[in-house]
Amino acid sequence: MLYAVFMSSALPPFPPQKPLDVSPLLEVGTAPGEPCLRADAARNRARLLDAAARLIAEHGVAGVTMEAVAAAAQVGKGTVFRRFGDRTGLLMALLDHSDRQLQADFLGGPPPLGPGAPPLERLRAFGPAVLYRSAERLDLQLAAQPEPTRRFSHPAVQALRIHVVMLLRQIVPHADCELLAQTLLASLDPALIHYHTRQRGMPLERLATGWIDLVDRVTGAGPHR
Amino acid sequence: MLYAVFMSSALPPFPPQKPLDVSPLLEVGTAPGEPCLRADAARNRARLLDAAARLIAEHGVAGVTMEAVAAAAQVGKGTVFRRFGDRTGLLMALLDHSDRQLQADFLGGPPPLGPGAPPLERLRAFGPAVLYRSAERLDLQLAAQPEPTRRFSHPAVQALRIHVVMLLRQIVPHADCELLAQTLLASLDPALIHYHTRQRGMPLERLATGWIDLVDRVTGAGPHR
DNA sequence: CCGTAAGCGGACCGCGGTCCAGTTTTGTTC
DNA sequence: GAACAAAACTGGACCGCGGTCCGCTTACGG
Structure with a gap:
């Protein structure tokens, strides 16, 4: 299953750009194709x-x-x-490459992250992937955080959301997957990562296994069962 | 079970103030008692x-x-x-009263929020309580959001965290309650509430039932089981 | 009444963000 | 390929706000 997502690398209200991969099926954001600069x-x-x-x-x-x-x-x-x-836009443009990389990985990369593995496996793998990616360059991630109102409108964030929703729908079709997805993603928020690792001294591995445990609980795959 | 929590109403790195209630058992933050202004x-x-x-x-x-x-x-x-x-401090001081109110409610108010009800019930009630409180004055809550690095150090936030951890420990003693608690709280983040209700048009009730469902899943009380 | 610590206030600074008059690029027409 | 008009881009002067600093004032304990 494929869907195209636009990634930001420019202008004010996240006017997205290049579709990431083939067969546009879902457009995040609104704007016309990339403007193609002078x-x-x-x-x-x-x-x-x-x-x-x-x-x-x-x-x-x-x-x-x-x-x-x-x-x-x-x-x-x-x-x-x-x-x-604005400044945030510049900072985010700096992260754009890594955003696309991650996106490519879970959209078209090898399992268990990419397609091919069962949804639950993919979801399990998703957390650590995001986690480790955010951990490097964490300070940049933090500085690039836009004002609270826009945190979730950024195309890259939307892409993550949509992906998780899609996986969840396949695992727990009767749940409120939109809400669940946001909650799961919230646990991967860079600010939270920063707090856990830098201010409370938790190793990244703990967060990773925490994610897996969380996924299991939420999907009813149940930990220790 | 009682524990005292300090609430902010002043100075730079969240120099806490009045303990909220009797028998200090756990001090969030560091500082000496309130300075008592001239x-x-x-x-x-x-x-x-x-x-x-x-x-x-x-x-x-x-x-x-x-x-x-x-x-x-x-x-x-x-x-x-x-x-x-700083500006954030001023804005947060404006929210201080409501912070204390909420805290009083879940620390010493009537069940199911306050002590007396079983932990799971209290946890279920906790989400909607926070939700509805944040929903009024949401814009103030958003504006009062400090830079990402400090989001979680604010005494009022710490108080919520500690409370949820305590409840979780009683419900799922073998889990990583610290992590779980943060995740649950993250789903109540004002910025997220704003996004859900104002940008995606979800009614507050949906968030509330979403919380309960989430709690059930996470604690293994399982929804629809 | 006096010494001193706490508090006060406004001049000052740096940065993010806006604006617009002037310049450069590009595509078009002969 | 020269001339031209519209569109796009440029840059730096300008603004407002958050935040700092420091010399002066004021409250309070002894």
């Missing part, structure tokens, strides 16, 4: 992303100031905003 | 909170600008920050 615009975009990445490497996420990025990319401040909407 | 400071604090509330009523949460609040309270800007640490 040559100079594309060049500047690349330079900005590059500059941002460099700044992070040197001064951490906090060092990524819109002005600094603009300066480092030899570009006007206005250009940064035009291209990425 | 007379003029207390007066100004009240005036600030009052001014803030008025501003919200008139111009919505967005109208609550630190300068505006200071001006409306006839007080210097610095004073606002000294008292509340």
